[in-house]
Amino acid sequence: MTVTDRRAARVLLIDGAGRTLLLHGGDPARPGQRWWFTPGGGLDEGETLSEGAARELFEETGLRVDPAELGSPVWHEVTEFSYREREYRQEQDFFMLRVDEWRVDMAGMDDDEQQTITEHRWWSAAEIEASGEQIFPRDLASLLSSCLAGER
Template identity: 35%
Template sequence: MRARPSSRLLVVDPDDRLLLFKFVHIAGALTGQQFWATPGGGLDPGESYEAAACREMFEETGVRIDHPGLQIARRSVNFTMVDGEQVSSDERYFLVRVGSADVSSRHWTELERAAIAAQRWWRPAELAATTDQVFPEDILEMLRRAGVW
């Protein structure tokens, strides 16, 4: 199983809402799966977690940042990529506060355009009440421990 270091972004707007993307897979190894997840992704060769967080923030939201802020959580998880590859991911979570809820999909990859069906800013109660699958599963606790909610 390939190791896949990954930077994930806990993006919070001025109203203390969290940005999540809804992934709906209609092709590939994950066909039929739907879930909400944070922006972020794998590190490029030689890239630091912080640099990847800045790059992913721009690519997935259109917002440029010079530093991702504090790493507030870390988890290791095994999962299947859309192409069927099994990976062991070392995920680092960074808290990023933004000045507005404006998000751009202009720099999304083809894969992101094919899989991301929606974006939504969530309040704590909404996230706690949803029956939809959300990754990471302990995202509410992550944000509570960080003092966000």
């Protein structure tokens, strides 16, 4: 089986109440399986991490930010998954961005995102921790708590 290596950038978008925005969706090749995940995705050719994160944030939420506003990544992970019957090994960095509030606008999503993302919701770390739903990254509750504690 061939595994595709890919770089990605994701954003922990945190509102004034300390909640993070998660998107809900799944793999069109596996109907009925759904999970929650942070905005973000694979980098386009020649994009920096912050450029990719800013582009994905705009596409998936309608929030336009200058890549420089994202600062440095707050976390890095390597994950493996399948999507549309292909295997991926994804090295991804997470940026944190605070907003007082944001009304999500999904009008900028590309065709693949429209087939994959079905809804969104703001989650507290406690709600993530208590949830029985699949949420990625797996240790998001502690990551969110650490990011918020680091701001104090």
